[in-house]
Amino acid sequence: MFSSRVPADLGLNRLSAAVQAHCATGRRLIDLTATNPTIVGIHYPTDLLTPLADRGAVTYRPEPFGLIAAREAVVADYARRGISVAVDRVVLTASTSEAYSLLFKLLCAPSGDDVLTPAPSYPLFDHLTKLDGVASRPYALEYHGRWELDELSVDAAWTRQTRGVLAVTPNNPTGSMLSSAELDALSSRCAARAAALIVDEVFADYPLGDVPAFGSSSKALTFRLGGLSKSAGLPQVKLGWIAVNGPDDLVRAALDRLELVCDTYLSVGTPVQVAAPALIERGARVREQIQQRIRTNYDILCAQAVANPSVQVLPVDGGWSAVLRVPSRHSEEDTVVSLLETRDTLVHPGFFFDFPSEAFLVVSLLPESVEFAEGVAHVMELASG
Ligand SMILES: Cc1ncc(COP(=O)(O)O)c(C=O)c1O
Known part of the structure; x- marks a missing residue:
């Protein structure tokens, strides 16, 4: 799944190993890579199906x-x-x-x-x-x-x-x-x-x-x-x-x-x-909730970035994800692993999506907003530190 810029046995394996190691600790994970709408607190009417x-x-x-x-x-x-x-x-x-x-x-x-x-x-x-x-x-x-x-x-x-x-x-x-x-x-x-x-x-x-x-x-x-x-x-x-x-x-x-x-x-x-x-x-009833979630989370992200000028939120025209440009003092991979190990927060590195240069992080706009705000705060802390 990882890009051609990353040797197959390096980036992916290190991140997968870090995720597995985190799961083994039993600690809560703030998953800002979640893109499955059915498990992020959206209400699905009981008669929907x-x-x-x-x-x-x-x-x-x-x-x-x-x-x-x-x-x-x-x-x-x-x-x-x-x-x-x-x-x-x-x-x-x-x-x-x-x-x-x-x-x-x-x-x-x-x-x-x-x-x-x-x-x-x-x-x-x-x-x-x-x-x-x-x-x-x-x-x-x-x-x-x-x-x-x-x-x-x-x-x-x-x-x-x-x-x-x-x-x-x-x-x-x-x-x-x-x-x-x-x-x-x-x-x-x-x-x-x-x-x-x-x-x-x-x-x-x-x-x-x-x-x-x-x-x-x-x-x-x-x-x-x-x-x-x-x-x-x-x-x-x-x-x-x-x-x-x-x-x-x-x-x-x-x-x-x-x-x-x-x-x-x-x-x-x-x-x-x-x-x-x-x-x-x-x-439509599900879509409207997702639309609301996306807007709320994007606003949270932009508001937190205003208070953390070293992180830039790239403008989003639409969809379920957003891109953050973060200082390139550390590699994307180090940043993602460090976020996971020190702040229990998972994001995608830009190289996962073939970004042409570092350092970008990708977050899903779908997670529940309270958790999303907490995870984004962790990203801001780490990136600004
Ligand atoms: C851009 C894009 N196209 C297609 C798909 C796959 O959609 P489907 O579940 O209909 O196969 C995805 C899934 O995330 C996607 O991001």
């Missing part, structure tokens, strides 16, 4: 792209965000991670084809690409007061076997959103070079500022990814989706081939498809 027991799920009606009522519910959910999507261009998946795998199968041959992935970003991409025999080539997001797309690095990473570009907005962990112009720059390149654009919008429901427009029309074959895991705080339910967009001929050809891939697995369970309209609707 009853739609999964609907009698309608007793009959199996295999549909490669999913039951139409579930896909219509996804269309309605896009409409809630002001985005127009046609139901025949919506494909259900078991998760966003699975959506990536389906798309890699669709777009890439396992013989040297590659996709471009942002850095810093979500470490799972390394595994997802490798498991499908696809090479992953990083392009850079650079921090200049905001995280900007480095277009030169996109061009430098591009090869004759590049079949797709992944964009994550809001990005995990930088919390940055691509501007309309940046998305357009990626889309234009993909259109000109016969590649597809994959836009991961799983955190789209968690903006902390203005949301840049990403139009319903696109020059390139485009796949937008979303799912209940983040939009309704329901990672255990296993429902994701892909909305396909772009020039009609490319969309039609892609859907034809994608149908075969989906039909081969038929991985989305009938109960979750039957329940999808109700789950999407009821999920």
Whole structure:
């Protein structure tokens, strides 16, 4: 899981060993890496999952792209965000991670084809690409007061076997959103070079500022990814989706081939498809609590940073995480281990997400706010000391 900058047997193993050693002490852990919404004190209504027991799920009606009522519910959910999507261009998946795998199968041959992935970003991409025999080539997001797309690095990473570009907005962990112009720059390149654009919008429901427009029309074959895991705080339910967009001929050809891939697995369970309209609707109650949690914790973080000028909180456009730039007197690894050993607080080092330089720490904005404030105070103490 750790980045290529860290020898496999060094950073990760030392941190894993430190976490294990901490667990063995039995001391309380303030876990500022927690990203599982179901265990951070969010209230899940007791009847939330009853739609999964609907009698309608007793009959199996295999549909490669999913039951139409579930896909219509996804269309309605896009409409809630002001985005127009046609139901025949919506494909259900078991998760966003699975959506990536389906798309890699669709777009890439396992013989040297590659996709471009942002850095810093979500470490799972390394595994997802490798498991499908696809090479992953990083392009850079650079921090200049905001995280900007480095277009030169996109061009430098591009090869004759590049079949797709992944964009994550809001990005995990930088919390940055691509501007309309940046998305357009990626889309234009993909259109000109016969590649597809994959836009991961799983955190789209968690903006902390203005949301840049990403139009319903696109020059390139485009796949937008979303799912209940983040939009309704329901990672255990296993429902994701892909909305396909772009020039009609490319969309039609892609859907034809994608149908075969989906039909081969038929991985989305009938109960979750039957329940999808109700789950999407009821999920709003969970989402609103998570939105509130994120805002409260981000405010706590910024307030504590004001009192500790040696720590800088990088601005967050949206998502569930925030980045702190801390003094680089010590390595990220030493800082993280020291926080754990001396203050029972766990954060992620920047190198976990391929930050280009040190010293950055990444905190989840999901933990319960009292605990979050305590953990952040420990980070500030250590970083300022
Ligand atoms: C940016 C991003 N995309 C996708 C996923 C995976 O989502 P899912 O649970 O739908 O597979 C994650 C999980 O944290 C994520 O951070």
